[in-house]
Amino acid sequence: MAPPVRSVLPVVLLGCGGVGRHLLRHIVSCRPLHANQGVAIRVVGVADSSSLLVADLHSNGLDDALLTDLCAAKSAGSPLSSLLSRGQCQIFNNPEARTKVIDTASVLGKTTGLVLVDCSATYDTVGMLKDAVDCGCCVVLANKKPLTCTYEDFEKLVSNFRRIRFESTVGAGLPVIASVSRILSSGDPISRIVGSLSGTLGYVMSELEDGKRFSEVVKAAKSLGYTEPDPRDDLSGMDVARKALILARLLGQQISMEDINVESLYPRELGPDAMSTKDFLESGLVQLDKSIEERVKAASLKGNVLRYVCKIEGKGCQVGLQELPKNSALGRLRGSDNVVKTKQPTSVSRVEIYSRCYESAPLVIQGAGAGNDTTAAGVLADIVDLQDLFHKTD
Numbered sequence: 001m002a003p004p005v006r007s008v009l010p011v012v013l014l015g016c017g018g019v020g021r022h023l024l025r026h027i028v029s030c031r032p033l034h035a036n037q038g039v040a041i042r043v044v045g046v047a048d049s050s051s052l053l054v055a056d057l058h059s060n061g062l063d064d065a066l067l068t069d070l071c072a073a074k075s076a077g078s079p080l081s082s083l084l085s086r087g088q089c090q091i092f093n094n095p096e097a098r099t100k101v102i103d104t105a106s107v108l109g110k111t112t113g114l115v116l117v118d119c120s121a122t123y124d125t126v127g128m129l130k131d132a133v134d135c136g137c138c139v140v141l142a143n144k145k146p147l148t149c150t151y152e153d154f155e156k157l158v159s160n161f162r163r164i165r166f167e168s169t170v171g172a173g174l175p176v177i178a179s180v181s182r183i184l185s186s187g188d189p190i191s192r193i194v195g196s197l198s199g200t201l202g203y204v205m206s207e208l209e210d211g212k213r214f215s216e217v218v219k220a221a222k223s224l225g226y227t228e229p230d231p232r233d234d235l236s237g238m239d240v241a242r243k244a245l246i247l248a249r250l251l252g253q254q255i256s257m258e259d260i261n262v263e264s265l266y267p268r269e270l271g272p273d274a275m276s277t278k279d280f281l282e283s284g285l286v287q288l289d290k291s292i293e294e295r296v297k298a299a300s301l302k303g304n305v306l307r308y309v310c311k312i313e314g315k316g317c318q319v320g321l322q323e324l325p326k327n328s329a330l331g332r333l334r335g336s337d338n339v340v341k342t343k344q345p346t347s348v349s350r351v352e353i354y355s356r357c358y359e360s361a362p363l364v365i366q367g368a369g370a371g372n373d374t375t376a377a378g379v380l381a382d383i384v385d386l387q388d389l390f391h392k393t394d
């Protein structure tokens with residue numbers, strides 16, 4: 001027999017795209033596991049870019065059949081309002097949706113508590129997250145953007161460190177943030193973090209070693225679903241820079257995006273302000289082939305390979321291409337070893353943490369570092385990790 005429920009965690013989810021939908025499915029499928037742990041997750045509301053579907057605050061939340069249908073509806077491109085006919089919920093469209101999220105945080109913050117989960121990919125959620133923190137709610141993020149805008153916003157969000165989790169922002173489900181936090185709280189100063197944090201760029205760089213052309217590899221990565229719709233979002237290095245900024249800020253560096261040295265793999269003339277995604281894919285990309293090929297060859301002559309590396313050290317932080325010995329740990333890292341064999345892209349990330357205790361033998365975290373399923377699993381683990389702050393109230 002399952003033990004009595006000890007902790008009920010009410011959740012409002014912002015974003016029901018690839019990660020958000022996987023999270024909802026994980027919540028539903030893990031019910032028996034959580035029940036055995038005395039934990040229950042109650043999904044009170046789900047928001048997308050235009051509306052919020054919310055249950056009556058005194059109910060048990062949106063039921064599992066509705067959550068399953070919600071995932072199916074969003075996958076099929078239907079709006080959240082298509083679920084209204086099911087009853088048990090209300091819909092609010094923007095801007096009322098945002099007000100309703102904050103009202104919900106205010107009410108539940110004073111009573112049962114609330115976990116506001118951000119699985120969107122926008123800066124627009126920062127205000128709601130800060131208001132939720134002010135209401136005493138917990139926040140869990142897969143979205144990197146709220147932690148990488150102003151330093152003041154970062155400080156505000158992490159001001160009560162017990163109430164925030166953001167493991168999935170760096171390395172998806174890999175325990176990078178938890179490891180860094182544990183080392184820091186033990187008083188062991190971290191001197192350096194080095195890593196390969198982009199599955200997309202890991203894939204691209206390792207494919208180049210096999211003599212393939214850059215333009216072909218990027219297009220293949222796009223067709224495998226590895227890249228953002230516009231691959232320049234990956235090739236600009238900004239996604240890696242955001243991860244680096246989160247880690248650097250955790251180490252105490254009071255820096256902003258502008259302080260990070262970011263190497264873009266395309267010049268301004270091929271950027272989004274100068275040409276469309278279609279033109280970039282059709283005629284822009286090939287213009288990069290020659291220079292990248294020369295760099296790959298120059299590295300190869302020295303027994304090296306190119307890797308897109310993030311390095312945080314002292315007061316500095318940089319992300320960009322580096323030549324590394326082919327046999328080094330990062331050099332051996334293949335972006336996605338399983339693509340061909342299983343058709344299930346696996347993007348491998350690796351992070352090395354150096355501190356007093358981990359000086360000559362760094363703490364190494366390596367494994368699948370991207371993907372909706374893995375990322376959502378990391379978010380779910382973050383939510384469950386907050387259970388001790390919640391109690392059953394009735």
Ligand SMILES: NC(=O)c1ccc[n+]([C@@H]2O[C@H](COP(=O)([O-])OP(=O)(O)OC[C@H]3O[C@@H](n4cnc5c(N)ncnc54)[C@H](OP(=O)(O)O)[C@@H]3O)[C@@H](O)[C@H]2O)c1
Pocket residue numbers: 014015016017018019020047048049050119120121122124125142143144145168169170171172369370371372375
């Ligand atoms: N996939 C990975 O491997 C991975 C790894 C680590 C971190 N992440 C992060 O996880 C987040 C989610 O990724 P994803 O692939 O699921 O993105 P996605 O498929 O683009 O989904 C984004 C969702 O956010 C919603 N949204 C947009 N603006 C919103 C707002 N103001 N309020 C509430 N919801 C809003 C969108 O609404 P519509 O449905 O109306 O468009 C959509 O449902 C991103 O920040 C990403 O960087 C992903």
